[in-house]
Amino acid sequence: MTGADLVVQTLANLGVKTIFGYPGGAIMPVYDAIHRGDIDHILCRNEQGAALAAVGFARACNDVGVCLATSGPGATNLITGLADAMLDSVPVVAITGQVASPLIGTDAFQEVDVLGLSLSVTKHSFLVESASELQSTLEEAFILARSGRPGPVLVDIPKDIQVAALLGGPASADAEPAESIADEPLEQAAALIRQAKQPILYVGGGVGMAGPQAVAELRRFAEQTGIPSIVTLKGIGTVEDSRDYHLGMVGMHGTKAANLMVQESDLLIVAGARFDDRVTGKLDTFAPNASVVHFDIDHCEISKLRHAHVGLLGDLTDGLKRLGAKLAEQPGEDLSPWQQRALAEKAQHQWRYDKPGESIYAPKLLKLLSEQLPTDSVVACDVGQHQMWVAQHMSFSLPYNHLSSGGLGTMGFGLPAAIGAQYSRPDATVVNVTGDGSFMMNVQELGTIRRYGLPVKILLIDNERLGMVRQWQQLFFDGRFSETILSDNPEFVTLASAFGIAGRTITRDDELQQGISDLVNSQGSYLLHVRIDAEENVWPLVPPGAANQQMMETAE
Amino acid sequence: MTTSAQSTASQAGQQHTISIEAQDRPATVERLLRVIRHRGYRLCRMAVESSQEDERIALSVTVASDKSVVLLQNQLSKLVDVSSVEITSAETNPLRISA
Known part of the structure; x- marks a missing residue:
């Protein structure tokens, strides 16, 4: 050959x-x-x-x-x-x-x-x-x-x-197994957890990547210890949103409950996360009184940005199990005041979807979509305001169901990522949630959907703006909207139809239910084009260079 | 092959000398230099010896930075071709990380 x-x-x-x-x-x-x-x-x-x-x-x-x-x-x-x-x-x-x-x-x-x-x-x-x-x-x-x-x-x-002539043979390429975490640092971690009165479990994308067993073990650890949890953008879906003491996403567009409580924590138990600047805000103000116990598979992440009092390098599933066993044998402080605080913060800072007016409120749209999608659906977003609204207002049962370009923030990620996901999960409903800016970045992939007859659904949230940049221009650049106005967008439904993809445009709140139903229940690919107000912003927002408790909630 | 480059730029931060052993593959030296630059360390001196028989390469690099040299040691040791990274400068206790 x-x-x-x-x-x-x-x-x-x-x-x-x-x-x-x-x-x-x-x-x-x-x-x-x-x-x-x-x-x-x-x-x-x-x-x-x-x-x-x-x-x-x-x-x-x-x-x-x-x-x-x-x-x-x-x-x-x-x-x-x-x-x-x-x-x-x-x-x-x-x-x-x-x-x-x-x-x-x-x-x-x-x-x-x-x-x-x-x-x-x-x-x-x-x-x-x-x-x-x-x-x-x-x-x-x-x-x-x-x-x-x-x-x-x-x-x-x-x-x-x-073109060289060659002989082939049987091939194998299994992953090298992760090494077991040594017992001594696990013992040190257990000691720190036992002393903590206000611990937070800070969960990143590494848990999902460690496999479904690691996700299950992390959930069991959270349940056993009762420690309030927060997730990064890539950690979404790792902890159940239904968990009482789960505070949601932390960071620049995180929940108020997560951002306020992480700042007051006395111990961070970090699992597969890396103190990214979008999580920490101003690094030296992040969780200033917390000790750090850090699980990771990459030794470079331990103490890279934040000193870890205990680094736990290696097999996460096994490590969590053994740490849980140590804590079961000898539990720590009574966490009930801290847990009550978590419940109170969550209750006080619930999302609201009762925005007045006829126009469509994107957070409500995404919440309704989330409720109507089958549980094992995959959502691939693009990058910008809609991406943060997906992270805030949709619920995911596993991290493998939420595909969001976290580190690179790649506009144009969503449509091709959705196509790829449709191949690895052929039976799942796959939705690309996109914006009018991102969609045009890899719009040629509509040709791939057409070529293979893929049933990928597209929810295009259109504010005729590069919305996230526009939001920053409004807030931090005195309203100089340099090159972010896209009022000359193409007719998106017509564009989709050129690729044989059905679709419709909705603009009013009273069209929401039917529009979402058309999208979710379409047999093949479908484009739901949703016009929203250009002025809509993502809240809350930790402004650049600020500490996480300093969240802005309006443009005033 | 031995090369040496003495920097004339002003010194920023403490200098450390690191000994690196690696597999001699295409781009091994570029990878090491890229990590040194990108992670915020200035190259002050470098010596390279490669041996064709066993496809090994040994480097001694002196770097300067305000950052901890251990962070660089970690990043270098993560490279696939690298087998060991040892901090050999007098200021720091020798610490060896096997990759």
Whole structure:
């Protein structure tokens, strides 16, 4: 067989059924092998779409997503998707064709130094230098992508290696198991938890990535200890929203209850979170009196931004179980005053949906959508105001159901991520919640929905603005709305219809129920275009450079 | 191969010398230098020795920063090709992290 056949066969042997990509000159042998091979290739309409579809695929099933592109512009278009995967620790394997080995370094047609480009946006990357190492390199790419802290891995394959004659063999690429957390730091953590009167469980995306068992164990730990919990954007869905002592999302657009209580905590039990600036506000004012117990799989995160009194490196599921056992044996302080406080803060700062007027209130729209979607639905958002409204007002039963570009904040993420998720969760209802700015960033992927007849639903919240930037211009730039007014948007429903996608526009509150029902119950893909007020802002907001308790709630 | 570059720019923060052992793969040195720069450390001196027989590469780098050198040690040791990162400067107790 050829190197190209070996690529396709190795992917198949590793259990890959679907890959996302776009052909071109330097990857043509692999596309030829795909034509005769056993893998479903999904043609996206831009390599960025393919990379983000691989991210969506991976996040919705918590396993590796694969994307494929040619050299030069194909590879450069992948970069944003890889950076997205890097910042959100998503296991993705990207395969790129490269010009033939003798041509590398000659400025050949469609030659860029992809290995060099990849360095800052991948967990690791390979340039395959000899045909004999092709299979082992692919296997190592999968092992690296899914082991430890997951991330994107790129394999750049020169064209001469794709056409070389090779022999393949059985392939395997299981994740390396996480090491067990040592007993001594667990004992220290237990001691700190026993002393704490106002502890907070601070839950990030790492828990979901540690697997469904880690999610279950974390819920059990929360239940056993009764410690009030907060989640990051990527931690949403990890703790049940129905939990009494769950305070919701923390940070810049977090709930008042979460932001107020985390500031008063005396102990943070951090699980798979990393003190991101969108969580902490001004770092040295974040939870100023709290000690820190930090679970992570990446040793670089322990004490990177906030000193950890105890670092717990390794297998989260097992670590939580053992920590829970220690606390069951010898429980700590009575937390009931702190728990009562949690209930009171939640009650006092409930979301309100009774906005007066005829226009559609986006938080209410999303709350209603959340109530009408089946529990195992996947929502892939874009980036901006609608993304924060999704995080605030929709409820998710698992972290794999909420796909949001957290670290990179990639506008244009949602539509391709939804396409990828529809492939890894074919039976789930998949909804892309987007804004009029983000939607246009990867609108070409409507072509992918059309090509494969995908039932992806699209909820487009349209304020004719780049709303989040507009909000900041209003609040922090004296109302100078530089390049954020999009009153010349296309007719979105007409645009969708050009791709064979049904849809409608709603503008009034009394159209909400029917509009959501049309979206959720459509057989195929559907676009619900919702016009909202341009002036609507996301509240509360921790302004830049402020402490988390200093939340703004109006523009006054 | 041995290269050495002495910086003439003004010193910022404390200097530390770090010994790094790694697999000699395409871009290994670039990866190390990228992490040093991006994480906020200035390169003052560097020596590289690579041996073709065992595909290993050894680097000695002197860096300056106001940040703790342990943070850099952690980030370097996370790189896939890196097998060990040792802080060898006199100011700090030698501390070895195996990757």
